[in-house]
Amino acid sequence: MDARQLEAIQNHPDFIRLIHGRTRLGWSLTLVMLAIYFGFILLLAFSPATLGTPVAGGVMTVGIPVGVAVIFAAVLLTAIYVHRANRDLDPLNERVRKECEA
Numbered sequence: 001m002d003a004r005q006l007e008a009i010q011n012h013p014d015f016i017r018l019i020h021g022r023t024r025l026g027w028s029l030t031l032v033m034l035a036i037y038f039g040f041i042l043l044l045a046f047s048p049a050t051l052g053t054p055v056a057g058g059v060m061t062v063g064i065p066v067g068v069a070v071i072f073a074a075v076l077l078t079a080i081y082v083h084r085a086n087r088d089l090d091p092l093n094e095r096v097r098k099e100c101e102a
Contacts, residue, residue, distance in 0.1 A: 009100050018092040025084055029077045036073050040066060 009015055044051055044063070051063030 012096050014092050015096045022089055029081055033077050036070055040070050
């Protein structure tokens with residue numbers, strides 16, 4: 001790839017949309033995950049009795065399902081990223097690639 005092709009790609013409007021969209025999506029999902037994770041940690045630090053409360057009078061505490069929910073949230077946010085990347089970002093990437101090859 002020569003300098004002319006590289007400049008054409010960097011100045012392509014769809015490439016700019018691709019970069020901004022990917023960055024916005026990545027940071028948005030990262031902030032959501034950080035809020036969930038630090039919310040869990042803060043709850044654990046400042047209200048351990050809440051997470052130590054038994055579920056339905058049994059042996060398992062509330063902290064176990066909440067911890068599992070944090071893990072599922074990470075998996076869900078990853079799935080959202082993959083879905084949005086496949087639906088929105090990959091077509092833009094392909095369009096830029098085809099137009100800049102020509």
